[in-house]
Amino acid sequence: MKRIELLAPAGSMESLIAAINRGADAIYLGGNKFSARAYASNFDNEMMMKAVDYAHSYGVKVYVTINTLLKESEIKEALKYAGYLYDIGVDALIIQDTGLINLIQKTYKDFELHASTQMTVHNGEGAIYFTEKGLSRIVLSRELSLKEIKHISKDLGIETEIFVHGALCVCYSGQCLMSSMIGGRSGNRGRCAQPCRMEYTLKGEKTSSKKAYLLSPKDMCLIDDVEEIIKSGTSSLKVEGRMKRPEYVAGVVDTYRRAIDKVIYKQKFDLKKGRDKLTQLFNREGFSKAYLYRNIGRDMMSYNFPKNTGILIGKAIDKNEVLLDGNISIGDGIRYKDDGFVLGKIIRKGKEVKEAFKGDKVKLVPSGYKKGDLIYRMSDKKMYDELKDYVKPYKRKILLQGELEFKVGLPLKLKTKFNNKEYEVLGDIVEVAQKSPLDMSRVEECLMKSGEIPYKFKKILFNTFEDGFIRISSLNNLRRELFEKISKEETSSYRRKRFKCDISEKKLKIGEDLGYVYSCINKDQLKALLEDNTVKNIALDISYTKHKGALNIEDFKNIKNKNLFFMTPNIIKEEFENIVKQIDEVLPYIKGLITSNVGIISLYKDKLFIIGDYKLNLFNKEALNFYREDIDIPTLSLELNRKEIKEIMKTVDYNVAIGVYGKTELMVSEYCPIGSTFGNKSNSKECNGACMRDEFTLIDRKKEEFKVLGDNRCRSHILNSLALNLVEEIKELKTFNISTFRVDFKDEKYSEVKTILSEIKKLKKSENRVYTKGHYKRGVE
Structure with missing residues (x-):
């Protein structure tokens, strides 16, 4: 069995030392800019060099994350920073922004690049696409099953990296705009405000409501599945946790090191003890196996408590006594309800003791708990004292x-x-x-x-x-x-000297000027569009055929005198072949595709006219150029503001699109809050179709309502509470050299579509309707 890499997080030098001491093969960390964990301590240049040298002295590899989207004003600085990392011998960069990839490949041709999980690579065709673009490793989306990981890693022979432990985003990484749109803090730029950890009410128009932490997943833990994961052919097992304490890193890395060595070297290791240790270090109402076995239901979620839960160790039988269901020691961290304390005294049978055991009746000091309260141990002092020892430099020899x-x-x-x-x-x-x-x-x-x-x-x-x-x-x-x-x-020996590579210019596609391109998902919306003679370009999204009035494949064949586009889902997994069959079936009737799925782009780039969708996260001119061989019209990210759009377009001499109307998709997830709350209780894909019998909204603490749509694959799509409307900015956008404008209809009724069409003709919003300008004025951090 091949040697497999254990990849550990380091948000500080102490965490890096702890990870190396406990057997990590590689470390990933961020600098103090351009990192998707902007709120971690991270490393300045001087500390970065020390970290790289320290790791390399042990033969441990260092990967630096430059995994945020970069504004036009930032990309040159990011390239300069990449040059510094190149000089000091960083083994590879983990990158999200395709523009930076484009520049690094021109400047440092031999610098190893890894596709960040923020690039949302979730099917084999997408993995092939980025590998052919020169990326050495693909960090796969967390949503993949063991079978899908094996297909990409072993069957296709692509070097992959997968997460095995730590926090899990409810939305596909790189596809989440929720924090960005509702608070201006972009997850794509490392500043996520974690709206998924907030409490929401899910309400149907005909169904009762449910209030809980409905979007808060448990952390993933695949300690029991290490052998099967290694057999899948993946190259690297990655631990999440750059925001965690060094002791956490030491404990998790040690546990997975032992689990890996048990598989490869047949060393002894008690998996149950390892699992218990991981649970004590951090858990949210236990763990999940993420999507490894296609489990997508409520068992993945921490509905009741979105933070560290700790371990239940007793119950207060009155205000003075706790009946223990586990062991405790002086110095342990204790929680009851939302309160807690560091354990200062344990009184058993009237005497102070240093520790107590399961079955004991004790008084814990300081107290404050009441009869009936459940008592949790949040931190185990003995374990943390042991782990602190591994934070010492050079302990590993x-x-x-x-x-x-x-x-x-x-x-x-x-x-x-x-x-x-x-x-x-x-x-x-x-x-x-x-x-x-x-x-x-x-x-x-x-x-x-x-x-x-x-x-x-x-x-x-x-x-x-x-x-x-x-x-x-x-x-x-x-x-x-x-x-x-x-x-x-x-x-x-890891140090390098910079040299400039000479590569030929790419052959660019030049997309024609389309004006307005409209998309719709149901027959009422399509009817309104077909009735308007000014509408020339229509994209049909047939991802919702389970819903009443949804569009289907036959609608393509019945429309005359329009430029039709097939609009693909952003996420296409096991249904990839079926989507391809649908596209091939309507080829005689369509002008092209609208897609942000790189697997589809890879397959049809030389066959069809392609409009790249806004979820490609195109943030700068170089990102546009990255796809210019393959896409006819790229659509700019919705996170850009007016000034940033203008700056990009100053030197762009080809057709670029921008969204001017639509309810922005904030999240797309394999997990469905509707099915998990009002559907079946199991984790299976089988669903009772609750989303098709009613319309559902998520309501946050500020009473904002977010529409939830379930598609054909039972994925959930959360839409912004207000539609983006830039019709009054279209004149200005044209002066920036923008000539294609995207208008997307999701949950609008026939009359609303008519209203929007009227607004577009007048370039004037209706006074009695409330919209948002998104980031056009404010931008993102």
């Missing part, structure tokens, strides 16, 4: 065998082998012993010390040893010099 020549009248000679290289140093001259010669065991004892260095001798071979004398400090200096020589050579 690389064991070497030394060879010493100790000959009177000659310099000391110490040598060793490391990484198939031989290292040798000479020391002071061994003198004739005036009194007692230096004992061999004393020499050996001195050389087998270590200190602040990764290396340590496990054995010393004496090639020559004569009775003689040398100062102990000389032995210490000799050992230190040899180890420092190894460390310096090992770390410097």
Whole structure:
């Protein structure tokens, strides 16, 4: 069985040290800019170099995340930063922004690039597309099943990385605009405000309501599935947690290291103890296996408590006593309801004790709990004290065998082998012993010390040893010099010198000017569009055929004198072949596609006219250029503001689209809050179709209502509470050289479509309707 990489998070130098001490093969971390964990401590340039050198001295790889979308004003600085990382020997970059990929490949052709999970690679065709674009590794979407991971990793032979532990987003990474649209903090730029961890009410027009943390998933934990994951052919098992404490990193990495070594080297490891340890470190009402076995229901979610739950260890039988269901110690962190304390005293049978055990009746001090309260242990002091020890630098040692020549009248000679290289140093001259010669065991004892260095001798071979004398400090200096020589050579071997690559210009597609392009999902919307003679371009979305009045394949065949487009879902997994069959069936009737699915783009780039959808997250000119071989008209991200759009378009000489009307899709998820709340209780794909019998909205704490739509694959789509409406900005957008305008209808009725068409003709919004301008004025952080 092949060696598999255990990839650990580091939000600080302490976390990096802890991860290396506990056996990580690689570390991923962020600089103080352009990282999707903007609120982690992260590393400035000086600390980054120290981190890289420290890791490399252990042979541990370092991947740096530049996994945010970059504004036109930022991309040159990001490229310069990538150059610094290139110089200091970073092993690879994890990137989201395709514009930065484009520039790095022009500038540092041999810099290894990994596709971030923010790029939403979730099918084989998409993985192939980015691999052919020069990315060495694909960090797959968390939503993939074991079968899908195996198909991409083993069957297609693509190097992949998957998350195995930690926080789980309810929306596909890279597709979430919820934090951005409702609060201006973009998850795509590392500043997510985590609206998924808030409480919501799900309400149907005909159905009762349910209030809970409906969008808050449990953390994923795949400790029991390590063997099957390794067999899938993936290359790297990734732990999430750059915002977590070093002790958390040490504990999780240690547990997965042992689980991996149990599979590969048949070492002993108690999985139950490992699972219990992970649960104590952090859990949200337990764990889930994410989507590894296609489980998509309520068991994935922490409906009652969105934060760390801890472990239930007892119940208050009155205000003074707790009946324990687990062990506790002084210094443990305790929670009851939303309150908590650090345990200062334990009183059992009237006496203070340092610890108590399952079945004991005890008083916990300070108290405050009431009869009936459940008592949780949030942190285990004993475990954390043990884990703190692994935060110490150089605790992990690389064991070497030394060879010493100790000959009177000659310099000391110490040598060793490391990484198939031989290292040798000479020391002071061994003198004739005036009194007692230096004992061999004393020499050996001195050389087998270590200190602040990764290396340590496990054995010393004496090639020559004569009775003689040398100062102990000389032995210490000799050992230190040899180890420092190894460390310096090992770390410097990763350094690079920048050079500029010369690559030919790409052949660009030049898309024609289409004016307005309208999309719709039901027959009432289509009827309104067909009745308007000014409407020339219509995209049909047939992803909702289970719903009454939804469009279907036959609608393409019945429309005359219009430019028709097939609008694909953003997410296409096991239904990929079926979507391709649908496209092929309507080929005679359509002008092209509207899609943000790179797998579909890859398949049809040379066959059909393609409009790239806004979920491609095109944030800068270089991102547009990345797709210009393959897309006829790219649609700009909806997170850009007026100034940023204008800046991009200054030097763009081809047709670019922008969305001017529509309810923005805030989230798309394999999990469906409707089915999980009002449908079947199981985790299976089988559903009772609750979403088709009623219309549902999610209501937040500010009483904003977000429409929830379920598609043919039982994925849920959460729409913004207000429709984007930029009809009054169209004149200005035309002066920026924008010539194609997207108008998307999702839940609008026939009369609303008519109203919007009228507004577009007048370039004037209706006074009695409430809309949003999205980010056009404000932009995102």
